[in-house]
Structures are given as C-alpha cells and as structure tokens.
Amino acid sequence: MRHIISILMENEAGALSRVAGLFSARGYNIESLTVAATEDPSLSRMTLVTTGTDQIIEQITKQLNKLIDVVKLMDMCEGEHIEREMMLIKVRAVDKGREEIKRMADIFRGRIIDVTDALYTIEVTGTSGKLDAFIEAIDAADIIEVVRSGVTGIARGERALHV
Amino acid sequence: MELTGAEIFVRSLEEQGVKHVFGYPGGAVLPIYDAFDQQDKVEHILVRHEQAAAHAADGYARSTGRPGVVLVTSGPGATNAVTGIATAYMDSIPMVVFSGQVPTALIGNDAFQEVDNVGITRPCVKHNFLVKDVKDLALTIRKAFYIATTGRPGPVVVDIPKDVSTLKAEFHYPKRIKMRSYNPVTKGHPRQIKKAIELMLSAKRPMLYTGGGVVVGNASKQLVEMTKLLNFPITNTLMGLGAYPATDKQFVGMLGMHGTYEANMSMHNCDVLIAIGARFDDRVTGNVEKFCPTAKIIHVDIDPASISKNVSVDVPIVGPVDQVLKEMVAQLKDSKAKPDAAALKAWWKQINEWRAMDCLKYSTDCEHIKPQAVVETLYKVTKGNAFVTSDVGQHQMFAAQFYKFDKPNRWINSGGLGTMGFGLPSAMGVQVAHPKSTVACITGEGSIQMCIQELSTCLQYGLPIKIINLNNGFLGMVRQWQEFFYQGRYASSYMESLPDFVKLAEAYGHVGMQISKPEDVEGALKEAMKLKDRLVFMDFLIDPSENVYPMIPAGAGLNEMILV
Ligand SMILES: Cc1cc2nc3c(=O)[nH]c(=O)nc-3n(C[C@H](O)[C@H](O)[C@H](O)COP(=O)(O)OP(=O)(O)OC[C@H]3O[C@@H](n4cnc5c(N)ncnc54)[C@H](O)[C@@H]3O)c2cc1C
Ligand SMILES: Cc1ncc(C[n+]2csc(CCOP(=O)(O)OP(=O)(O)O)c2C)c(N)n1
Numbered sequence A: 001m002r003h004i005i006s007i008l009m010e011n012e013a014g015a016l017s018r019v020a021g022l023f024s025a026r027g028y029n030i031e032s033l034t035v036a037a038t039e040d041p042s043l044s045r046m047t048l049v050t051t052g053t054d055q056i057i058e059q060i061t062k063q064l065n066k067l068i069d070v071v072k073l074m075d076m077c078e079g080e081h082i083e084r085e086m087m088l089i090k091v092r093a094v095d096k097g098r099e100e101i102k103r104m105a106d107i108f109r110g111r112i113i114d115v116t117d118a119l120y121t122i123e124v125t126g127t128s129g130k131l132d133a134f135i136e137a138i139d140a141a142d143i144i145e146v147v148r149s150g151v152t153g154i155a156r157g158e159r160a161l162h163v
Numbered sequence B: 001m002e003l004t005g006a007e008i009f010v011r012s013l014e015e016q017g018v019k020h021v022f023g024y025p026g027g028a029v030l031p032i033y034d035a036f037d038q039q040d041k042v043e044h045i046l047v048r049h050e051q052a053a054a055h056a057a058d059g060y061a062r063s064t065g066r067p068g069v070v071l072v073t074s075g076p077g078a079t080n081a082v083t084g085i086a087t088a089y090m091d092s093i094p095m096v097v098f099s100g101q102v103p104t105a106l107i108g109n110d111a112f113q114e115v116d117n118v119g120i121t122r123p124c125v126k127h128n129f130l131v132k133d134v135k136d137l138a139l140t141i142r143k144a145f146y147i148a149t150t151g152r153p154g155p156v157v158v159d160i161p162k163d164v165s166t167l168k169a170e171f172h173y174p175k176r177i178k179m180r181s182y183n184p185v186t187k188g189h190p191r192q193i194k195k196a197i198e199l200m201l202s203a204k205r206p207m208l209y210t211g212g213g214v215v216v217g218n219a220s221k222q223l224v225e226m227t228k229l230l231n232f233p234i235t236n237t238l239m240g241l242g243a244y245p246a247t248d249k250q251f252v253g254m255l256g257m258h259g260t261y262e263a264n265m266s267m268h269n270c271d272v273l274i275a276i277g278a279r280f281d282d283r284v285t286g287n288v289e290k291f292c293p294t295a296k297i298i299h300v301d302i303d304p305a306s307i308s309k310n311v312s313v314d315v316p317i318v319g320p321v322d323q324v325l326k327e328m329v330a331q332l333k334d335s336k337a338k339p340d341a342a343a344l345k346a347w348w349k350q351i352n353e354w355r356a357m358d359c360l361k362y363s364t365d366c367e368h369i370k371p372q373a374v375v376e377t378l379y380k381v382t383k384g385n386a387f388v389t390s391d392v393g394q395h396q397m398f399a400a401q402f403y404k405f406d407k408p409n410r411w412i413n414s415g416g417l418g419t420m421g422f423g424l425p426s427a428m429g430v431q432v433a434h435p436k437s438t439v440a441c442i443t444g445e446g447s448i449q450m451c452i453q454e455l456s457t458c459l460q461y462g463l464p465i466k467i468i469n470l471n472n473g474f475l476g477m478v479r480q481w482q483e484f485f486y487q488g489r490y491a492s493s494y495m496e497s498l499p500d501f502v503k504l505a506e507a508y509g510h511v512g513m514q515i516s517k518p519e520d521v522e523g524a525l526k527e528a529m530k531l532k533d534r535l536v537f538m539d540f541l542i543d544p545s546e547n548v549y550p551m552i553p554a555g556a557g558l559n560e561m562i563l564v
C-alpha cells in the first residue's frame, strides 16, 4: 500500500540525511521526498511517499518517531486528505500538435508558462495519478523534459499536523 | 564570566558528575586536553587505541549503569572509535563520545584529519551533534547525556571543532532539560498492564523471557519479585543474564541458539509468553515461522519500534521495565485470581523432565583441559562474585552457560554486534569503576589479539584484571560452523604463529601463566586470584576440538536443537 507520511522536524543541519539514511539502512522504499521550512522557522516539514505492508509502514512510522529530531508525524492515509504534486513539462509543439497539446493542457487544467516557436512548457498540479495521466496523454516522442516536485499533502477538516 | 570552549567542556563534565573519561589525544582536541590537565575532578584514562576507549567506557557503563564517556581526536581518532560506538549502540548502552573536529572554517575542505564524523556515525548512534558555536556547547553536552541515558539508552556523539574549544562564551549548565522532539515514555499504559495480568493468570504453560532491558533498565529487583510471586519459569537472553539469579530453581538457563534444552523447549511449548526488555533477536527466535507456535505474547519494552518488529505480539506494553514490573507486582498482589497451581505443577513436571536431559554436560575423560571446566572452576574460585567480561566466540558461549550470574551488571559482553576485541578494554572500564572487585576477562587467542595493546594501559593504571585465555588454537566459533556446515573445510580458521602469551604478558610488565593440564586448572586460578594487585594473563591450552552445544542451526525452530 502507498502511504503519504508528513513529518515535522527540528530545522537542524542533517535532519534530511537522518531520514534518508534511515530508509536506506533499513531497506524501506521512498517514492518521493519533499522538504521545506514552515511558518515556524525552527521547524521543517517533510512529506514522503512510501509503499509497504501494514507491518512495514508501522515500523517506518515507529522508526521515524524514534529519530530525536522528529517532533511529530502523521500518516495522511489514515484519514481524509488532499494530495498535490506539481509538474513542469517541456514538450515539442509544432504544426497540428501545437493545438492538440494546448487542448490537452486545458483538459488537465494545466497552464502554459513558457512558449517558443517549437515548445510549450506546461505547469500541471494534482495528484500523482493525474500527472501520470497527463504524461500518458502526450506522445512520448514530444516530451523533452519532465520535472516533478514530489508529493505534498494535508489532512482534511480538523485533523492537522502542528506543534 | 566567560570561559573557553575547552573549559566549558571540562566544567560540563564536572556538573554532569562524570568521574572518568577514556580517550586519546590529537591535534583537534589539544585545547581540551590542556583544560583537562588543569583540574582534578575528572580523571582521564589514556588507552592505546580509540576502539578500546569506547569499549572501556562501555564496560564502565554496563557495570555501573552510569554513562561511559569517551574523548578522541578528529579523523582517525574518530574512525577508530566507530566499532566501539556501534557495539554500544547494538546493546543499548548509555555512552557519550566527544570527538574533535577541524576548525569550523575548514569543514568540508578535506582538511588535515577531517572526516564527516556526524555522517559516519549516524547509523550507529542514538543521536549525534556537530557543535558549530561555542555558545551552544554546554547545552549540547547536557542534551547528549540526557539522550544517552533516558528512554532506550544508547551512544551519542558530540563533534567539537577545534575553534569551538578555544573561543569563549558564558558558562551555564542547565540542571533540567526538556526537548519538544524527545519525550521518552515514563509509564506503561495501565489498561494494557491489566490485560497482561489477566492473560498471565489464565496461563497453563507460562514462560518469562527477559533480556538486556531489565539490566539497563535497572529492574532486576522487581523482576525477581514478580517471578517469585507467580512461580513461572524464566529464561534470560545472553544480554539479560544476571537480572534473574541463575542459581534459583525457577531459572531454566539462557535461551536461543546456544541456550539450554529446557529453556528452548519451554519457549516452544508455552501458551503465554511474557517478554520483558528483550527484542526477539534472530539468535533467540530461530526461524520466526516456527517461533512459539502456541503462545499468546505479552511484550514490555520502552522502545515501541522493538515491539512487533520480528514477531507480532498480542499485548504490547510500551514503558520502562522497572515501572511496569512494579505496577504488575502491585496488581498481582491485589488480584483475587491466582496462577493456576495445578496447571503450573504439571508444567513444572514437564520442564524438569527436559532439565533432566542435562544438555550442558560435557565429557571430562580427556587429556585436554575442557573450556567448560575452566569457567566452572572460575565460578567456584571467585564464588560467583566476579565481574566477567568476554570476547566473541565459543569462549563467550561457555562463559554464558557455565558462569552462574546471580546479580545484574556482572556479565559484560558484546551480544548484538559480536565484537571481537571487546573483552580486555571493557574489563578495564569495569575495573576502573570497581577498583576493589575481581574482574575476569574470558577470551580466546583470536579475540585477545584484537586489542592486546591495552595490556599497556592496564600497567599504567594498575588494573589487576585476570585474563582467562581459552586458547584452542582456532577461531573456534568459525571452525565449529565450518565443521557443521562446510564439510570440515577449515578455511582460515586456524590460528598459526600464535605469540608466546606468557612472554607477551611479561613484556608488558604483567604476570603470565600457561596451564595445559586439567588437574592444574583450579590451583592456577587460585594462585592468580591471590595476586590481588597484578594483572595475570592465564593462557589455558584447551581441547581444540570442543564445540558449543546445544545449538540451533540456521532456519530451525527452538525445538530443533543439536544436542551434542
Ligand atoms: C556468538 C554469539 C552467539 C549468540 N548466541 C545467543 C544465544 O544463544 N542466545 C541469546 O539470547 N543471545 C545470543 N547472542 C546475542 C544476540 O545476538 C543478541 O544480542 C541478544 O539475544 C539480544 O538480547 P536482548 O533481546 O535481551 O536485547 P538487548 O539488545 O539487550 O535489547 C534490550 C531491549 O530492551 C529494551 N529496553 C532497554 N531499556 C529498557 C527499559 N528501561 N525498559 C524497557 N525496555 C528496555 C530495548 O528497547 C531493547 O528492545 C549471541 C551473540 C553472539 C555474538
Ligand atoms: C571483529 C570481528 N571479526 C570477526 C568476527 C567473526 N568471528 C566470530 S567468532 C570468531 C572466532 C573467535 O576466535 P577466538 O577468539 O579464538 O574464540 P573461540 O571461538 O576460539 O573461543 C570470529 C572470527 C567477529 N565476531 N568480530
């Protein structure tokens, strides 16, 4: 099962490598990992996507909690939540294809953020699945570059991860 | 008043109540050594290799319950200490290791004797710090001791750049400390404890399986009280030996790969297993698919990550073992329900039948000295009162099986990492902490050579350790596996060109003895013990073909032991 785990950590040097090191040392999967400061500069928030059986996910959350710098964490998938990832994708857009790609971007509520005679750069935001679908929808031969932010997420309603 | 970082360091150790530091100097820590020299509250013990500093601090910690303290220089000093740090980490031993670092301005420049010590030690410490500002030094040291000694204990590394020890700051050492990101559990959940008690009292074939957590958690007294109250059989892991008196009739011996038949059979057949401060290591469970097939399992551990890691349990209790056991005892005393005496009687009858197999018996009609006999005689001669450290190998297992520890903190060995070279330096730490006590180091001719240089430290500080070298001329534990599982192809397990240990001991200024006849064992040990203020190196030439039994081969269940 795929899980999105959000972690509040002390904003200390090396915090990221503690998490990354834990995953490699214990052989857990990381699909994506994002990290940035929060409104409180002493805290940073990390979001990681991992897969594993219930037993492995339980170990992952316990091991993460055991890291001294981890203040709190939440497995988003234990409740209703919103998941977002952003993608910037540069595609060849010439002749007939140019119109086609613009239409596709509209369907996916993407925005064209850079244009040349032969290229579009499009910004798309949504669940990872939606971004996958967008890539699928475009002819692979036209894709020049893809950059994805990795997943972030937030719980719905009253549930919140804060100190 | 402002103090230099080095002075802050020394003052912090004083405030922390540290009496001994094990270390080795070098460029990056010279300011600290200089400050050390100008005070007399904290004694520095100069080892001969940084690995030994860490093991000595570790032995000090295991035998006292107080954190061991290490001081090493940057680069090679720090890397040499890593084996000792990893050893302490695997066995959850409280230790604080200070390493020097190149000046902050040079970090990252491949400066002379620079290594990323925080990076190197990250996977084998409970936590580590790089102190970048002298203003943070005292607080960081305070945090390091707090983290190392609370919750599940472990080593903490504090890396101190050279300029941090020379710059000045106000000194303030906080008495209390609180960290929002670190709050170890202080109490087991009462409802879970109640559930556990109900399950324990419903048991027909109960079994207590307790480990190193009872020793480091200082809960031997509570464990004994509860076990007596229940009249349940009890086994200890290699790390838990001594937490329950080995000479008591409820004790069925160690369990696991080289545990007793009765301990392993009781585990396999029990209906309620009560695991306390033990972590279901693979040397204990054997094949987890076959582990305790008929048991409901209760597990008390301070580290939630230890629970249901290898074996899933029915009643988890997260909490410190002393508090949880105290609460259990109180609830048991209040409870109207009592253990099922009839069922227990039948269970004990069965266990005593397994016991009658006498699985540790060994043949004595042999021209060679038997290692088991040496350990048994040591037990007799020291009246079971010695601190015993060991190295890693067959001799370690013989020590665990034949020295009957009745008290905790007396059996000092590397279980989790299995570090050869641990025995002698850890004995130094024990002897420093207990100058009047008998400290014996049971070792092998392979292991002792991994930190033999420490004989020099022992001379300098007058540490009268008794070294019991069970010399079989083989990397015996390796040879045993090659005999059993590699058709007797003894690839590199034979120790050629052994030194003359007697002369070696003498060259280092100690007493050396060689013992080769079974009838000389007791006399030699007695003579050595009489030399109260001398280190005696006793080289016992033992049966080279002896193996450790019983043994559970890889992949087997606890009921599938090889018995001789
Ligand atoms: C050659 C060799 C052979 C070996 N053979 C055997 C063998 O036959 N049998 C055997 O048992 N071992 C054997 N070992 C040792 C084995 O590898 C493990 O080190 C050992 O089994 C672990 O012991 P433990 O479960 O008591 O855990 P420890 O490593 O002592 O861990 C202690 C546990 O207690 C918890 N804890 C700590 N403090 C507290 C507290 N205050 N309150 C509550 N919980 C706490 C910790 O979180 C941890 O889970 C062997 C080792 C070697 C080198
Ligand atoms: C540092 C280290 N290297 C290798 C090993 C693997 N090993 C385990 S036991 C053993 C043999 C130990 O020989 P010795 O000290 O003579 O003890 P014996 O088994 O003969 O009693 C070896 C090589 C280890 N545990 N530690």
Ligand SMILES: [Mg+2]
Binding pocket: B393, B444, B445, B446, B470, B471, B472, B473, B474, B475, B476
């Ligand atoms: Mg040997």
